Amino acid sequence: MTQYASDFLVIGSGVAGLTAALGLAELGSVAVLAKCGLTDTATLWAQGGIAAVMADTDSFAAHIQDTLVAGAGLCHADVVSHVVQHGPQAIRSLVSQGVAFTREHAEGLAEEGDTYHLTREGGHSQRRVLHAADATGRAIEISLASRARSHPNIRIFEQHLAVDLITGTKLGLPDAACLGAYAFDKQRQQVRTFAAKVTILATGGAGKVYLYTSNPDVATGDGISMAYRAGCRISNMEFIQFHPTCLYHPQAKSFLITEAVRGEGGRLKLINGEPFMQRYDPRAELAPRDIVARAIDAEMKRRGDDHVLLDISHKPAEFIKTHFPNIYQRCLQLGLDMTKGPIPVVPAAHYTCGGVMVDLQGRTDLPRLYAIGEVTHTGLHGANRLASNSLLECVVYAESLCADIGAQWDHLSRLPLPALPAWDESRVTDSDEEVVVSHNWDELRRFMWDYVGIVRSNKRLARAKRRVDLLKAEIDEYYSHFRLSNDLIELRNLVLVADLIIQSAQARHESRGLHFSLDYAPNALPPLDTVMQKDWPAPRLVGIDAAAAPATAASAAAPG
Structure with a gap:
């Protein structure tokens, strides 16, 4: 059916x-x-x-x-x-x-x-x-x-x-x-x-x-x-939120080390064992994720290291095994005993x-x-x-x-459902160039990491925009000529999302929260006692056709 x-x-x-x-x-x-x-x-x-x-x-x-x-x-x-x-x-x-x-x-x-x-x-x-x-x-x-x-x-x-x-x-x-x-x-x-x-x-x-x-x-x-x-x-x-601590191991694809490890006393250290978070925020390991992720990224770039260490081994072994049983077992499978020493971690894209x-x-x-x-x-x-x-x-x-x-x-239950047309594949053929999809997928994810990652700049964003425009044109042309596949559908969506991320980042002329640009100093936050009384700005929109969208979209491109 x-x-x-x-x-x-x-x-x-x-x-x-x-x-x-x-x-x-x-x-x-x-x-x-x-x-x-x-x-x-x-x-x-x-x-x-x-x-x-x-x-x-x-x-x-x-x-x-x-x-x-x-x-x-x-x-x-x-x-x-x-x-x-x-x-x-x-x-x-x-x-x-x-x-x-x-x-x-x-x-x-x-x-x-x-x-x-x-x-x-x-x-x-x-x-x-x-x-x-x-x-x-x-x-x-x-x-x-x-x-x-x-x-x-x-x-x-x-x-x-x-x-x-x-x-x-x-x-x-x-x-x-x-x-x-x-x-x-x-x-x-x-x-x-x-x-x-x-x-x-x-x-x-x-x-x-x-x-x-x-x-x-x-x-x-x-x-x-x-x-x-x-x-x-x-x-x-x-x-885009980057989680500060994903396990760094060639056999551990995207394995997250929960925030709770730091919440229960885990310390971030350089490879030489030196703690560093106190230099970036008085809350140290308990600072919000954007601060912790940028601190790790800065230390890795400063020293040329490919990871940092997360250490909770000063806690009793039974405490660690009881509170983090799955993480403990997974690390143990990879030859890492978090009850006896630190584990290697790196930041990774985590939440949109x-x-x-x-x-x-x-x-x-x-x-x-x-x-x-x-x-x-x-x-x-x-x-x-x-x-x-x-x-x-x-x-x-x-x-x-x-x-x-x-x-x-x-009211809704009485609405009739109109007859919907079936998907039309009458003008497409089977692809003979699947390599285009796999190549574009790799290119997209690499330049997004390099140019639109934890730390950005106007120059990096401009490079990313030029590349994503080329990919969008190529993928749209491919999509219109060949039958669908799982990878093609996902790539089409990812390229559009990448373009929206880049446009949004280019429109924000400040460093705020998860958007940190080398071209703009971090935006000063209001005093805590006024945080709950301030007038909250309307969300800033991107890529909107003002003629087709509600009236509030007319000022969508305004930065800040």
Whole structure:
């Protein structure tokens, strides 16, 4: 069957997508598209945890302020307040879905009735990060996936890579609403049509646009690219978070060393054993990720080293094994014993803070198209994401989306689904030059790492822009002549995302948060006592056709 219709189409199967799918399944039929296996998501890789105010010594005000400070003046205060205040409810929702967070106990064992064990990560003033040992994302993903597989109203389509959204505008209809999507069935090597009354983008970020990343292979910016091509506004793409500590080992592809290792006392050191973070920030290892990543990058470049060291071996061995069992075992497999000495680490692209613009309910510019999770720009993260706020954002926004759709469902459920055209392959042929795709993929990720990485400059960005323009033209020409493949679809999306990142970076004439330019001094932050009262600027947009976008897009190119 090449066509499938449902009430809801959820594109993506991480914590955001599955939370939304389970909520919407109480209203009607749900189709979930997973580009690989159902649990092959960035959520599965998340180690550290989910931030929420759960301790008597903590407060919403403290969590809000920590988030605003990390965001370097570009957070939206109403969004931060909304997400933080819904944190405890998000935790209760996950627990009700079977997620078993680590609890506090003298022997490190979880007992019913124990309080949750809370850890602390960079940028947080309090211990507020709930976790499931050091594999929080896996615990959440497996629990939600199990529930989704067994729900009678949810149908799962694995190995289905979304190609493009279907809109009324594209079909020549007066209503511009999103009507579904085309998806490439990788097993059958054909494009299928998915019609839906409401479509939800939960496709995650775009870490694979860089040569070194902590992200899984699925993080290719698919949702951002599809939304942009459909006419949605995209914002703040210059803010790419680089995680300071990925394991540096030839056999460890993208293996993340959680922020919690530093939160529990891990020290960063040079290869000669000398600590260095105190030279960059008074918070040392507990500084926000952008500061720590730049410090590591600066020391590596200054000394010519290819990594630094992370050392928590001064802690008791049993403490390390109990708190970080998965990291300990993985390192041990590679011949590294973190209870006896330091482990080598490097920064890597980790999180996309910008994305598809949405409101507090996850609504995009297109009617009947929602977006949640890392694919979005909500205003929560500003210029830099506070550690462990991402899983929180996913759950809170998924629940807000479900509530918003539920309030409209009496009307939405009556909407007819128009007949959608099948994918047209009548004018394309099989490729005889697959090397073009693989070569362009490598070139793109290398120049993004070299020119649009942790430290940027106007000259580097100009070089990157020239190269991405050439690649875009070449890939567009290739796309129009040859049949689709998984690599071609992902490369097309990555090149567009790269262009949006470069345009955004060129438009920001300052160093702020995750965007650090050698041509501009770091922007001074407001005093902490005014952070929560200041007027937050509207998001800055890039690449928008002002005639087709809402009126606010007219000043999209304005820097700062």
